[in-house]
Amino acid sequence: MAELTVRRYQNVNEFLEKTEIYLHQHEIKNTFLLTTAHELQKRDNVPYYCGAIWSEDHQMLFAILAQDNGFLYASSLYDETRPEAIGMLTKDLLKTSLNIQGVHGYQPVLDTLLDAIETFSAMTFVQKFATMSYKLKQVKWSSRASEISAASSTSLRLASTSDFDLLQTWTFGFIQDAFDDPKIISEPIASISQDMIASKGLYLLCIDGSPVSMAWKVRPLRYGTSLAYVYTPPEHRNKGYGAACVAMTSEAILKEYSYITLFVDIGRDPDDNLYTRVGYKYFGKAGRLKRLT
Known part of the structure; x- marks a missing residue:
């Protein structure tokens, strides 16, 4: 199976430069991630994490944007045969000291992400707001x-x-x-x-x-x-x-x-x-x- 690569970005501008073209392909599922990224471009000194998983042929598979003491926003999964991409990026996020208070995403990514977070950390979550789009x-x-x-x-x-x-x-x-x-x-x-x-x-x-x-x-x-x-x-x-x-x-x-x-x-x-x-x-x-x- 092709190797996947984790890339963590130093700032949201670099993150958007590399990922935005992909995020707009599934714009609805990435609405909150894109909106939050654009808001962060206008703010200084706000701790956050932004990262993405890339395939061997340089295609983005999954991305995360997370704010300290705030929400984690998950992108859509661009290749549903590669759910391990979610776990890989979750592990990288958990290496940081960010305090995640909530998670927002579309299904089935949300459930897979929840499993990854609770598997690789001591954090537990409860669903508070289930919706249809x-x-x-x-x-x-x-x-x-x-x-x-x-x-x-x-x-x-x-x-x-x-x-x-x-x-x-x-x-x-x-x-x-x-x-x-x-x-x-x-x-x-x-x-x-x-x-x-x-x-x-x-x-x-x-x-x-x-x-x-x-x-x-x-x-x-x-x-x-x-x-x-x-x-x-x-x-x-x-x-x-x-x-x-x-x-x-x-x-x-x-x-x-x-x-x-x-x-x-x-x-x-x-x-x-x-x-x-x-x-x-x-x-x-x-x-x-x-x-x-």
Whole structure:
């Protein structure tokens, strides 16, 4: 069997120079790794690890980016016949003094990575956030979403500073609804709300000028971007506003990007949910692991 090579990079710029062309080939599965790498390019003196496994013919098979006291982000596995690549890179990561608090990745890489970490170290993890990933390339309009979109009373706009208080309330509501353990979101709600406004990517569906639903464009990459924090407050639910907001926001985003991806809780019907009715198609399973010991 061909020999594999471990390469550890001195900085994230060198890491991206060597790996980015491969990471964009499977951009959706590498979204968090790419986004975090680009964020690290803007920050100094933040301890992290970045490494990759290369085949004998100089093809990248697997990559890891990990932050001290933070998350480990795993890439997709480029050759599924070589799962040992995950174990090899995990061993190299564990030679460092980084304190890994969580792991994020797509299946089946996530389970293989967990086995490797717990085999080669004393660390243990528990899955805290299992999700299904969906991808959209073209919006599918239901009659109700089309009706809402076409109404003269309907508008879609970006959030501004005047929406800050509303966004705090809705962000709190979203976190309470979306997570069994709301503490999984450690960032203050005020900070998240400020980021929503600053990103110029938080869309508000308004009826007669009043916001009734929201969706946030996040993690923009070379080809696609993601949708998150989709939320309709209880008083506006069961009216079709959530689906209309997702459809109208997605339509606007697809003018700039080739695809949109989002995560849906693993407990939902994978074939019939708000997002599939708008045209999102199942892509795969992903998850987040939290360190126990």
